[in-house]
Amino acid sequence: MASSEDKPAVKEDENAGSWKDSIFNPRTGEFCGRTAKSWGLILLFYLVFYAFLAGMFVLTIWVMLMTLDDYVPRYRDRVPDPGLVIRPMELDMMFNRSQPLQYADYIKTLETFLQQYNETEQELNKVCTAGDYFDQEGEVGVEKLTCQFKRSVLSRCSGLSDTTYGYAEGKPCILLKMNRIIGLKPEGDPYVNCTAKKHSGIHMQYFPSGGRFDKMYFPYYGNKLHKRYVQPLVAVQLQLGKEDFNTELTIECRIEGSNLRNNDERDKFLGRVTFRVTVKE
Template structure:
């Protein structure tokens, strides 16, 4: 049995532990009085309010230096990428089954809605072969050069609503990514080749796959609100010998200072996709 001295020691120890948390004699909580805790809370409240104010001030000053029309840092994307429509790098379909290629046709039709004549009427007929420079203040809305859907000819979806997919000669549309202020030198055009040994012929619309300079420079999403990128359509003139084969096709931007051979970025100035037509 525990002695009376042990019981007294245990009781004193328990009382000491409770007093360290809250001492009823002095009114201290965790060793501090109410006024001491109030001063500490007031200090941290003022301290963090000061930090929040400093953060808000620095953010406000930084935002004053930003331009609504032009990103502050643009050196990381000096050259545009090349993308295709329909939005797939693997185009496989059976030319005899409309259900197998209908989603490609629908995607192209939807994408080309902004290029309809009714949408392009509000845009300008610009002088071909020259940059469309607009030196007016950047706050104003920039004018946009007209790109006629009909210039894509057999790949416009106007004369052939199936974009060649029903006859096994599919069309793909290519465009460059937007880069503010880009003015490509030379005479840029799109050139496509089949990587495997093949004699596949191709048609380009507009003629020779040219990308006219009048669509440059681009002034940004806010200033150039109605801007549409120039397109190049490529019609693959496949024959029966090309059916049931996977054909890798590479398209590049040629004839200008735009890079198309960066091994670290396979989409910089070029794009590779696969086409397989079944019958």
């Protein structure tokens, strides 16, 4: 007759056997509760299911790519008009004209930006007829020509005759350009007009003369076709006097003289830009 001490050992053996059977049952040949046939069927199902999903994904991408153009975005309704941006890329500029280190970063930004407008770079581009759109037709995929825009056109704001761009005199130069929009052909004669809010007596000088964006730089054909394209620039130099120093000046520049929008209250940079300048002495 077995003693009471043997009973716990038997119970432990039964528990161990039950746990092992849940992984692999040698009597039924089940692994994790399924036979080899059951595992084969469920794996086949998931294989077919995920292969179908992958096929649908690839087909959807292929159909989408077939509707796209390699050179022109299909939908451009959200950007019908260009924004206006400035260089240096500072909407709140403050510096002491007698301390070069305070405006050194502004000068560096302008000089770096204007490298693409150097004589050596622009000589590779085409001399175009001013006042006319530069429409270019030809085979699909052929690279488009670019009209020359030399930095010397910016005169005293070119950095060639005055390497400080007027900052040392307290007459800073600000460069303005429109954002690129493929196919844009502005009507009229677009030009930049800047005004100083609450300081109507401030004189401003524009380069090129009149602050105009010539039509010959339009249309733009996109980065793939117009690889050498650079936007036309307008420089405005603030002709500040001693009475204007140590005062925060709010300047607003707008694109005028064309059908380009410049009064959308939902987008403060659409056809216009506002920035502040404080020159100390």
